[in-house]
Amino acid sequence: NFVYDVKAPSGNSTANGYPSVRGISVRTTSGTQTVYYNSVYIAYYSTNSGNESTCLYLENSTADLRNNIFENNTDATTGTRANVLYFKGASDLANLSSNTNNNCYYNGIANAKYALAHDEANSADYLDLSAYQSVSPGDANSIEENPPFKSTSSPYDLHIDVTQTSGISNGGVPISGYTTDFDGDIRNATNPDIGADEYDTGGPLCGTYTVDNTSATGGTNFNNFTDAFTALNDRGISCAVIFNVAAGQIFS
Secondary structure, eight states: OEEOOOOOTTOOHHHHTSOSEEEEEEOOOSSEEEEESOEEEEOOBOOSTTOEEEEEEESSOEEEEESOEEEEOOBOSSSSEEEEEEEOSTTTTTTSOTTOBOOEEEOSSOSGGGOSEEETTTTEEEOSHHHHHTTOSSOTTOEEOOOOEEESSSSOEEEEOTTSOOTTTTOSOOOTTOOBOTTSOBOOSSSOOSSSOOOOOOOOEEEEEEEOTTSOSBTTEESSHHHHHHHHHHHOEEEEEEEEEOTTOOOO
16 A cells, blocks of 8 residues: 555644554454555644654554555654654554564654654653664564655655665565555565565666566566556666567557
8 A cells, every 4th residue: 555645733642642643553452463565654744742643553453564664754843753653552562473574664863752663651762773673573674764755745656766776675575465566566476575566676678678478577578568567657768669569468
């Protein structure tokens, strides 16, 4: 999922007892909740001194977090806090699945107001990834990086800018049953990208390519028209491009 443009600048979280803005909210005691392959971007200017925001909110829940991008870029100068992760209950952090891993977190400023992770019941703040990793049951291979989204203002576009070098590229871990991304693009079976967008970091297209569904996408071949169009959109061109379409291809 792409989650963006979620805001409540005047929300009073202190009065409500939980953050006014929650990109993803998990509030259940039933089983382990899986949170996989999401890209969450929260950003706005808080206008209430009691305002709180977070990309992920957990309350009395057990969760398995893998291959997600969570960025909170909210200006909480007037506000209480703007966190990436918010653990409400006393055991929510400790109850994270040990499989939790390969996430990208970004909070921009490492202080108590903008802590990467906030543990409400235990009155604890973990300012950056290193501090958070010291208490997380997982996250050994997670990264702390400002994700290179294509656009973080309206119109928002949480696809990744493929011209930028990023640890998001091939930084995920395969998850059984999750073979395509937000757009339906095929996930790398060995080293998928972190977040909702699977992308190709190759340079601009130039020259002659084939569209042939009898071969996998790679090199100068595209398995289908969708892969070809995605490459054109993401990578652009540096010279004339020709697509030789094999017999029997279907466009729909």
